[in-house]
Amino acid sequence: MTENTEATWFRDKFDAIRAEIQKAIVGQHEIVENVLICLAANGHVLLEGMPGLGKTLLVRTLASAVSVDFGRIQFTPDLMPADVTGTNVLSEGRVFEFRKGPIFANILLADEINRATPKTQSALLEAMQERCVTVGGKRHVLEEPFLVMATQNPIEQEGTYPLPEAQLDRFFFKVLVPYPTKEELAEVVMRTTGSTEAAPSAVASREDVMKMRSIVREVPIAQAVLDYALSIVVACHPEGETASPAARRFCNFGPSPRGAQSLITAGKVHALLAGRFNVAKEDIRKAVKPALRHRILLNFEADAEGMSADRVLEETIAAVDTSDRDPIKV
Amino acid sequence: MRNIQEDLAPFAKRVRLARGWRGIAQGASAGAAICIVWATLDAFRLVMAEWQWLGITFAVCALAGLICGFVIPVSSKALTKSIDRRAALKDRLTTATERTGESGVFDEALQADASEALREVSPKKAFPLRFTRLHGGSLALGALAAMIFMLGNSPLLMSPGQRKERDEVHAMGEAVERVAKEQFQKPDSKQDLTPEEKRLAGDMMKLARELERARIPKEQALQKQNELAQKANDLAKQAEGQARVDLANAQTAEDQLAAAASVANMSESEKTQMASQLSKAMTDLQNRMSQLQKEQAKAREALNKSNLSQAGREALQRQLSQLSQQGKGLSSQMQALQQKMKTLQLSKEAMDVFRKLVNDPLYKQILELQRKLQGSMKQGANGKMSALSDEELKELQRKLEALAKRLNDPEEMKKFLQAMLDAAKHAKQMGRGNGAGLGLGLGSGMGESGPQGGASAGGGPSYGPGAPTQDIWAGDTQHVNKLDKPVENRGTTHAESITGEQRPGDGSEPYVEIKAPTFVGTRSSVPYQRVMPSYKRRAESALERQQIPKKHEKRVKEYFDSLTGAGGK
Incomplete structure (x- = not known):
């Protein structure tokens, strides 16, 4: 098999981080991989799952494995934007000085993000997109790598504020955290009820993360593959000429260009992980669901028929695959 | 590292082959569809189809599909994309070929990876030659076309009456084919065929095929057969006409040879006497010609006068026309006389050649064959098959060539030989035409109307008013060449019965009397004395009915007396 130093290094580093995380997290391989893809692709991740599935632990473990600054914000309805970004306080020297909020971290855990008001949620918008915050008219740049890992649970909707589309669109992936299997649950119980507790060690530095990101961007993509990705994105737009039947029927809006960017970048990471160049x-195809499921807005008919975003995406992929034929018929 | 494009070459070849294989199925499907339409139309008797042509259509379309599939170029982009899909190379090739020449972090590794992956792929496995549904469909369509064709031509679906008619038409087809083969497709006659004969032979074979397939109604078959028989008869008549002309030419040449030979037998005093008479006759003719010209001038002068009545003008114009005809007659007589005079002036060597010629046994054999040929043509004209077989015609040709070699080739002899050869050739053609006409007539007579049925009326050798009569041929056998009769350029010696009817008009009639030894032809096999009394009686009968002008009565009488005298010698 053909080898390449950069690719090998990337894969090794990725596997090392994953291995460290797997020390604390039982199972959930796809979730871990998707989170790490977001780390490598310079994207934020929204984890959605029932309480107690290890979302917070996952993020914390990741921060430990990567050896970067970790910040955590527990979102509540009374949380104010300044509690996120930081604020100017009058110092002892009678001078206003900026006190950084928890957002000034390399990995930020935004726990139960949907419990905060939209005003507070919006405090994250600039940080997530621009990698900076503006407080008191002064712009404060966030240190790279900056990764927001938000969690939310799909139940207990009372008193919550669903994330607006603009906010959702800023998340690179939306990862659904499933229940562990029986075997995984047994392992979780064994690990957490014993006398020893796994302590992940740091296997990657901040520079390593930055290098991983630069390597990902170098992966080439063929025009045909790019066309394929864009076809999927376009087919999710219900008003488009090439919309898939499912999208036309069940979608109100399709993904933004950020969706296409996420798709391609995630595809590059997947390629490296698969040992390809x-x-x-x-x-x-692997990246479609986590990259686009939060970027399409389903209509009432979808709700009425129990149609999920993932099913719409599956049908859209199938429709695009059907039209993507072998150019040589023999 | 090998170039990926080089590695792709065998795949491109394989794709061409696979496309050709698929093209065969596509072409065959199209061909089969055409065949189905054709066979269906054939089954409904709208067009004619033959199984060979159906097969050829199917095969040609399949071949065209193969060629098209093989020739259409394979684009590198499509090829790499297809290989990626078929060999599950996960877009390695597509990306690598697109990135050829680039120098990114992964490009070198990408090229090596794609090459390595491609080497593990077999072109045969990537593009297998499968027997697809398209191939099966094309065969099924072909089988359907064949079935429609066979059902359309099968007697199973016919009523007894239709079957009977089919059998009859089939038999007619066999007969037509047999006739065509006998008449036109013999190895030795193939070279002699004229374009018209070839066309006729082709039409006959085509008709034979149609009839053998029994794809046309009996009435139409008979009609077509009659048309071909008519064509054959027309060809036979045409050949017969040409043969007659050739024989007449041969006759003329032979007359000249005989005349020269008889001159060669004359004594010097006889030659002098004859020359004197010919000279005198020539002078006389010149005088008459001069007088005729004066009369013509006078008539023209009178015609130019303005005070002439309409009746007078018409009378003058009639007179002028008669004078012109007389002038032509005189002119031809003068030419004949000149020819005689020329013969008298031949050298001694030429005379020897002619004498030797007429005494040559081969020449006599040829003359015998010529007479036989004339008889044969007469029989042909009467609708019978030629009495002269191909072998005899060949023999005639061989002897003519032998004689041409042996003799010193005088001009007259060359003309004679050529005319005889042409006559033989045209006699052959006439035989073929008559044979075809007779064969088709016989064939068309089959069926309800019997051997002499309605078809023979149009298809058999029926001759109309323009056809040669027996009189013409009878005249040839009783040919007597008299010096007082103009020798026609083409040597036709048609006998004319003397009916004694007076010519209209009151103009003078030219007549030249020459006293000279009579030139008796050597061709007649009928004894001269046998026909003479009959002719004389008819002439005397005409004289008694006073239908011959008074001033010519004596001359007619003297003419027959002189003949009797010549015969008595």
């Missing part, structure tokens, strides 16, 4: 359609 090019993005394949297979990589794109």
Whole structure:
């Protein structure tokens, strides 16, 4: 098999971080991989799952494994933007000085993000997109890498504020955290009820993360694969000429261009993880659901028929695959 | 590192092959569809189809599909994309070919990876030659076309009456084919065929095929057969006409040879006497010609006068026309006389050649064959098959060539030989035409109307008013060449019965009397004395009915007396 130093290094580093995380997190391989993809692709991740599935632990463990600054904000309805970004306080020297909020970290855990008011949620918008915050008219740049890992649970909707589309669109991936299997649960119980507790060690530095990000961007993608990814994105737009039947029926709005960017970048990481030096359609397909499921807005008919975003995406992929034929018929 | 494009070459070849294989199925499907339409139309008797042509259509379409599939170029982009899909290379090739020449972090590794992956792929496995549904469909369509064709031509679906008619038409087809083969497709006659004969032979074979397939109604078959028989008869008549002309040419040449030979047998005093008479006759003719020209000038002068009545003008114009005809007659007589005079002036060597020629046994054999040929043509004209077989015609040709070699080739002899050869050739053509006409007539007579049925009326050798009559041929056998009769350029010696009817008009009639030894032809096999009394009686009968002008009565009488005298010698 052909080898490349950069690719090998990337894969090794990725596997090392994953291995450290797996020390604390039982199972959930896909979730871990997707979170790490977001780390490598310079994207934020929204974890959605029932309480107690290890979302917070996952993020914390990741911060430990990567050896970067970790910040955590527990979102509540009375949380104010300044509690997130930081504020100017009058110091002893009678001078206003900026006291950084928890957002000034390399990895920020925004726990139960949907419990905060939209005003507070919006405090994250600039930080997530621009990698900076503006307080008191002064712009404060966040240190790279900056990764927001938000969690929310799909139940207990009373007293919550669903994230607005603009906010959702800033998340690179939306990862659904499933219940562990029986075997995984047994392992979790064994690990957490014993006398010893796993302590992940740091296996990657901040520079390593930055290097991983630069490597990802170098992965080439063929025009045909790019067309395929864009076809999927466009097919999710219900008003488009090439909209898939499912999107036309169940979607109000399709993904933004950020969705296409996420798709391609995630595809590149998948390619490297698969030991290839090019993005394949297979990589794109793997990335479709986490990259686009929070970027399409379903209509009432979808709700009425119990249609999920993931099913709409599956049908859209199938429709695009059907039209993507072998150019040589023999 | 090998170039990926080089590694792709065998795949491109394989794709061409696979496309060709698929093209065969596509072409065959199209061909089969055409065949189905054709066979269906054939089954409904709208067009004619033959199984060979159906097969050829199917095969040609399949071949065209193969060629098209093989020739259409394979784009590198499509090829790499297809290989990626078929060999599950996960877009390695597509990306690598697109990134050829780039120098990114992963490009070198990408190229190596794609090459390595491609080497593990077999072109045969990536593009297998499968028997697809398209191939099966094309075969099924072909089978359907064949079934429609066979059902359309099968007697199973016919009523007894239709079957009977089919059998009859089939038999007619066999007969037509047999006739065509006998008449036109013999190895030795193939070279002699004229374009018209070839066309006729082609039409006959085409008709034979149609009839053998029994794809046309009996009435139409008979009609077509009659048309071909008519064509054959027309060809036979045409050949017969040409043969007659050739024989007449041969006759003329032979007359000249005989005349030269008889001159060669004359004594010097006889030659002198004859020359004197010919000279005198020539002078006389010149005088008459001069007088005729004066009369013509006078008539023209009178015609130019303005005070002439309409009746007078018409009378003058009639007179002028008669004078012109007389002038032509005189002119031809003068030419004949000149020819005689020329013969008298031949050298001694030429005379020897002619004498030797007429005494040559081969020449006599040829003359015998010529007479036989004339008889054969007469039989042909009467609708019978030629009495002269191909072998005899060949023999005639061989002897003519032998004689041409042996003799010193005088001009007259060359003309004679050429005319005889042409006559033989045209006699052959006439035989073929007559044979075809007779064969088709016989064939068309089959069926309800019997051997002499309605078809023979149009298809058999029926001759109309323009056809040669027996009189013409009878005249040839009783040919007597008299010096007082103009020798026609083409040597036609048609006998004319003397009916004694007076010519209209009151103009003078030219007549030249030459006293000279009579040139008796050597061709007649009928004894001269046998026909002479009959002719004389008819002439005397005409004289008694006073239908011959008074001033010519004596001359007619003297003419027959002189003949009797010549015969008595």
